[in-house]
Amino acid sequence: MLKTETPSSEHPQLDQYPLPELVAAFVDDQFNAVRSVRAAAPQIAAAIEAAVPRIASGGRLVYVGAGTSGRLGVLDSVELYPTFSWPRERAVALLAGGEAAMFVAIEGAEDDREQGARDLLAAAPTANDVVLLLAASGGTPYVLGALHAAREAGALTVGIANNTHSPVADEAHVGIVLDTGAEVISGSTRLKAGTSQKIVLNTISSAIMVRLHKVYRNLMVDLKPTNAKLFARTVRLTVHATGAGEAAARAVLEECGFHVKVAIVALLKKVPVPQAESLLAQAGGSVRGALNA
Structure with missing residues (x-):
């Protein structure tokens, strides 16, 4: 079983916690998100180092994900314009299920590998593009479809996952594994897995902008x-x-x-x-x- 799907051994009686203890369980577990990102710092730095020359040569940041991961990619992409005057057309976000999935869960969209490839190819990837592929499980078919299409187009691929030995991290040019482990609520990767992904996206995009003199x-x-x-x-x-x-x-x-x-x-x-x-x-x-x- 994936670590992100494994029931937490620390909180088997979560539904019976008094409110202060319940709040503490959720808050304290978020520290594990930071620890997982710190452990992956060398890989994050490698991704930034590989990305900067491509972006400086006119490439785009392309975010790909489903569910929480995909929405985090959208969030990072849209904030680059007001923060750094980054051209909107150079921050592209692909979300399984399309724009509607930003507000309503589109069931089954993440399982469509072919659609992931089609969406990525529709964005006309180039060798200067940097494609950030997010999947807590590390095996989301939509994301894998986009990953392989991006590689074939010559783009730099950065796979970000929350489970070790996962295809999204292993098959990308640079793999970033955020080993956040079991969630307080079993399988709810909108919790610390999502937090860790947001930290990584903030770090990558912000560091690139620093290197671009913004x-x-x-x-x-x-x-x-x-x-x-x-x-x-x-x-x-x-x-x-x-x-x-x-x-x-x-x-x-x-x-x-x-x-x-x-x-x-x-x-x-x-x-x-x-x-x-x-x-x-x-x-x-x-x-x-x-x-x-």
């Missing part, structure tokens, strides 16, 4: 302000990075379309916005590179 120091300097909160954040980030007053920061931001990177370079180098934009372009988008030019 972070300066530890600041989100390439965000896309799409609401009042984010517009206010651009001002705070610019003030923090440059030491400029709020009025001066806002004035430069308005001139450059609230592009924090450009505002930082313009203020710190004391150059006009067009020159700051040119320095950033010459430095490949690196704020540090532009400041040292």
Whole structure:
């Protein structure tokens, strides 16, 4: 039996726990998600190292999964645009059962291996694409179909699973096994297995964006302000990075379309916005590179 399907030996009387003990059982078990990710850190780093050159060459991040795993992939993909100004067309999420499965469970969709391959091929994969394949069991047919289609297309495949010796991890170019073990509620991988997958996706996509110079120091300097909160954040980030007053920061931001990177370079180098934009372009988008030019 898969570890993720095995009844937990720690909580055989879960349904009789007093409420404080019940809450503690769920919360405490989440620490195992973090431990499993830490144990897989070398493989996560290997995936990022292999992915960065492809993404830098114009590739896309393609997420593939079913159920909880698939929805986590969708979540990571859609957040890249507001966080890093990452083009929406370069973060593609494929969910077994299609968009409707984001809100309603589509029974049996995860068992269709051929549909996984068709969906992946419909996305027209290239050799520069990085395909992140998620399956807690490690053997979801939909995900395996997409995995093999992606490999045949020459894309980099990263398999993320929660069971050892699973096809999704073993047959991908880079396999990441998150050995989270039995769930508090037997087989409910929306619990710590899902948490571990979200941590890995956050880590991979965020680290790639750091390597693509979308972070300066530890600041989100390439965000896309799409609401009042984010517009206010651009001002705070610019003030923090440059030491400029709020009025001066806002004035430069308005001139450059609230592009924090450009505002930082313009203020710190004391150059006009067009020159700051040119320095950033010459430095490949690196704020540090532009400041040292």
